[in-house]
Amino acid sequence: MTALAEVERVRSGKPERRLVWLLGPAFVASIAYVDPGNVAANLSAGARYKYLLVWVLVVANAMAVVVQYLSAKLGLVTGRSLPEILGDRMPRTGRLLYWAQAELVAAATDLAEVIGGAIALQILFHIPLLLGGLIVGLVSMGLLAIQSRGGQRRFEFVVMGLLVIITIGFVGGLVVSPVSWGEAAAGLVPRFQGSETVLLAAGMLGATVMPHAIYLHSSLARDRHGVSRDPVRIRRLLHANRWDVGLALVVAGSVNIAMLLLAAAALPGVSGTDTIEGAHAAIQNALGPVVGVIFGVGLLASGLASTSVGCYAGASIMSGLLHVRIPMLARRAFTLIPALVILGVGVNPTWALVLSQVFLSIGIPFALVPLIWFTSRSALMGQFVNRIPMRIVAVVVVLAIVVLNLLLLYLTLTGQD
Template identity: 55%
Template sequence: MVTNELAAGSAASPLQLARARGRLGGRLILLGPAFVAAVAYVDPGNFATNSTAGARYGYLLVWVVVVANLMAMLVQTLTAKLGLATGRSLPELCREHLPRPVNRVMWVQAELVAMATDLAEVIGGAVALYLLFGIPLLPGGVIIGVASFAILALRARGFRAFEIVIACLLGVIVVAFAANLLAAGSDVGSAAAGLVPRLQGTDSVLLAAGILGATVMPHVIYVHSALTRDRIPPTCDAERRTLFRGQRTDVLLALAAAGTVNLAMLLIAAASFHRSDVPGTDTLDGVHAGLAQSVGTAAALGFAIALLVSGLASTSVGTYAGEVIMQGFLRRRIPLLLRRLITLIPALAILAFGLDPTTALVLSQVVLSFGIPFALIPVVVFTRRRDLMGNLVNHPATTAAACAIAALVIALNGFLLWQVITG
């Protein structure tokens, strides 16, 4: 029908033009933003956390990874819906609806979040280059920064080029961990038993809180809302609903891939390291060495490649988040190269001073934890407002679930922050 209308010369909306690509092409064009966001859920910090969970407690915390992924799906769905319904990103909405002093505070903390994100990703990528090629950490960090800049430059060719490259990088991570899981094996019965919620002692509570509390990454909330805003503008309520259905599918597929990777990380560590004498499995290089010892060099190689790809993809997304943040909160832009340098300097400084990479990753997660309420609460508040969302306003049950998730994530991150401060 759409094709006939176009052939007849009638004016076509952007969505109609997209659907004119055919049944498959019309659906694929709706996918992409969530795959960019999903990269944040398989960043180097997740590598360490999930591997530690499996090494220390075996399959005990499988349920935590599953619950965390379900929470992420709802949060990213709301974020995608916000950009689609309002035609504005979350920072833009904050600038429009919050008092000026509050907006400035929001901007400062969001910039710190973007820098903390880049810190973790660059360090993780540098560690991967060291594991793969023996490149020292500081030159490795520079290489990661330059390579991620090349990925970011793809945005000049339009949103699809950037989304496709990020989705391909995510695919490499999925394949690497799928291969490692097959090589390491897994106790299916024990993994299924791990779906039953239970904990063992204070340390397992702390680790579970770390997995759940690190689920919502504030910078991808800003990015996801901007990506759905910029893609296919709807011309009526019916098109808005059609686009939202596409975004829900996008989130389901992308976050399912990220959740599969996180689960594979835990299962591999549980099968390879739990109740073994492999040392140092609470660090990235320790996990790499442990895989080489217990599974084989191919598994260690797959882990290092996945870590490298994760660092490249996630630092590109983190730098783009900084651009979205400044443009939204302040209506200001700075050159991409300058933005890349600003976010890269803290990571390179840490590597230059020889600080422990794992410690730096932990500290970056503390900063991210601090930024979660500033991103998550406005999303819940805005998506429940009919004057902003129109026919995509939250159902009361959706708002209730989102409020529960926000309260849980904020409480867990507050608990983790207190644990870090008190030692």
């Protein structure tokens, strides 16, 4: 089926016969939850405190399910993405300022992904970081070309394939790791062990939801399924969306938990796991070179997939807020420059990842608050407006994420550990 035929089919309002055909957008958005920026934090938590903070990742994933579901719901019900709705309701100056912060968030995200992919190439093939960053950028152009020419469905298949590789890369080590499943189950009970674990948990929770994934998911759902005013079809799409988000984030959450379990079983007390390179070296020393290579391949797939999705998100933000469309490949070439400059001048990659997290922390309220506001407005959502229980849950989730991101930002800027 051609891309044009698919668009005509979804716009015709004819429901697809199989639920599985409706899945996909959430798997693309879920790449944000298994990007290189999450690797060191999860491994460090497991190495330092073993299974104590398993519950943090479970809670974080539950929050992500709520947020990503509402983002896709907004796109499906209104036929508009979150950036488009914001752009329609803001004066020109407001749109420009809002776009500037959202663009910085997307750029910061992309910076982390390119650096993570470059580190993976250095780990696997001893390629210099600058050359590795360039290779990651060029490969991501190829992935984006699939979306531009082959349509979103084909791009979803490619990203889902990379997600499989990521899963194998980060979960594979569990096969040879002596995981204590009894202790892991005990780690599901919320508790702390001193102030240091409170700060680490704040960092893990506060960095969970990525702003660019919120902006993008509303676009992905709308672009994939088209615009429909038929309540029956919308209800079916929302049902499929619940499955899509649930399955995608179960996979992403399982990958993150697997990283923590791997570190808890094989790396307790090992120093240096607060950086990606150090974590890889520790895993290789503890579990052997094969597991080290598998981990490196997973990290590379993570960098390639997440930087492509991040560039896609940036294009969605720009077109929605500024009503300006730039060819995806041209945008990829332009946004690659900051990462290459940082890699070229020899900036510490881990420090660059920390700096990118600061920008993400600043941007998260700008995405979350409007999302909850719009999905709770009956004038916009009609019969699909958030019910009171969902509003309460959403507000609690947003407040928790915003507070934790502010705490993370404060700790980062003040240098507290």
